[in-house]
Amino acid sequence: MVLLKKAAFSSKIYYSVGILFVIVISIVVTTRIQKFNPVRYPFPIHSKNQSVLTQSISQQINITCIVYVVNSGGRLGNHMFMVASAYGLARLHSCHLYFTPAITDEMKLIFIFDLSHFLISTTTFNSIMHNLPKQMTKESRSITCQYIPELMRPNAISSGRLFELQGYWQSYLHFHTYRDELQNRLFVARRLVIERVSKFFINIYRRKFKFKPHFSLDNHQLFKNQLAQSKWITWIGIHVRRADFLLTNYSSSDEYLLSSIEYYKKRYSNAHFIVASDDKRYCRNLFRHRPNIFVTPVSFSNGDDLIALSLCQHSIVTGGTFGWWTGYLASGEVIHDKAYPSGCERDEYYYPSWFIIPGQIRAHNNSNYTV
CATH class of the missing domain: 3.40.50 (Rossmann fold)
Structure with a gap:
């Protein structure tokens, strides 16, 4: 009888240690996952908390300005001009980039299209656009094959700007400075x-x-x-x-x-x-x-x-x-x-x-x- 009680007591100890071990491992794994993966928000954001959450998202990935394209006319060649022009302006002014899934999917059928350091997700973009932080303003520019030299000047797209490209941006001068990057990272x-x-x-x-x-x-x-x-x-x-x-x-x-x-x-x-x-x-x-x-x-x-x-x-x-x-x-x-x-x-x-x-x-x- 004494031996049975000792065995039962030992089993409880082993069981408790095992549970504690599982809890510790879970905490460590969760911490590492959060460390190496950005927070995503696949669920609807309630309006009550949207402003706070939007500000949190932009601060988390250090968004100061965004150059983006949501509509692009024409076919593949025109779309490449829009992507390249947006990339050139974003690189020049240290902004993030956003393209709709339709544009990125089209590019990725052909190209490696490596924009990992610049591109923000649709979730992040929509969160910012739907509840625009007070310090950010939107601007759209629609052109047809013109060169806009003032956009190449320092601070032309300054901190707090959301700059949208519309129309047909077919001047190579907006992106030619980064030709090597286009050839070796994007259009590869x-x-x-x-x-x-x-x-x-x-x-x-x-x-x-x-x-x-x-x-x-x-x-x-x-x-x-x-x-x-x-x-x-x-x-x-x-x-x-x-x-x-x-x-x-x-x-x-x-x-x-x-x-x-x-x-x-x-x-x-x-x-x-x-x-x-x-x-x-x-x-x-x-x-x-x-x-x-x-x-x-x-x-x-x-x-x-x-x-x-x-x-x-x-x-x-x-x-x-x-x-x-x-x-x-x-x-x-x-x-x-x-x-x-x-x-x-x-x-x-x-x-x-x-x-x-x-x-x-x-x-x-x-x-x-x-x-």
Whole structure:
């Protein structure tokens, strides 16, 4: 009987120690989770406590100003201009960034889109907007391809400002200072996109040279460098926007495309061309007798086409923002058809200086411009 009582007493002690141990571990784990993960508020915020909570959120992540985009017209190229312009202004003025889930989801289908140090969540943004702290004011600016130099001055977007971009911000001057960051952090292809595009390039090497190169696909820039180092090929990207431009007479002529190709063939004896277009049947017919010109597959998405052209060393582009970005991200020489009306007040707001190549290549049958 005595032994049984001792055993029962010992069991109670072990049980109590076990419970205490579990409590201590729970406290430690909870503390670590709170330390390394920001507080999120997935539940509705009651109006009674909203002002206090909003102030707490902004103070917690040290929000002084926000540059944001909630509406963006057009398609991928226009959206990239809006994202890049917002990023440039946020970086310049040390502000946080906000994009709607629709915009970030579109970007992340193609790009790594690393904005971890700048982007705030939809929950945080909505909390601030729905009950604006007294020290913060909102401002919206809607433009169409203009350059706003006063926004580049110190404190143009000062502490306490919520600055919204609306319209079509298509001047590269708002973000060009941070071009390296755009190319190496934001508009960097996801691995899945690189894998699809790499198969297209590898098939060309197989067909042309009976050789299968082994590319590293872990890094966008590394893959691009490996393509550029090939002794056999200098890659030239060609973007042809045609379908909707036929109705507005903005489509580039065959003469413009063929003359631009001849320019690069004379400049680079090993020039080979990658063509992406919204009218691939037209392109295949136009270039059907040219063995050094390859049209991207119909199965390619817009993102695949953009990345394929951005991996080239030099570019030929027609009108529109999609083609503009292929040339800008490729970072080489760019021949651009200036017959396209950019809508900017001055051409230099839209066309970087390296977009116009001196020579006698006529930009368009009905244009006085030559490039």
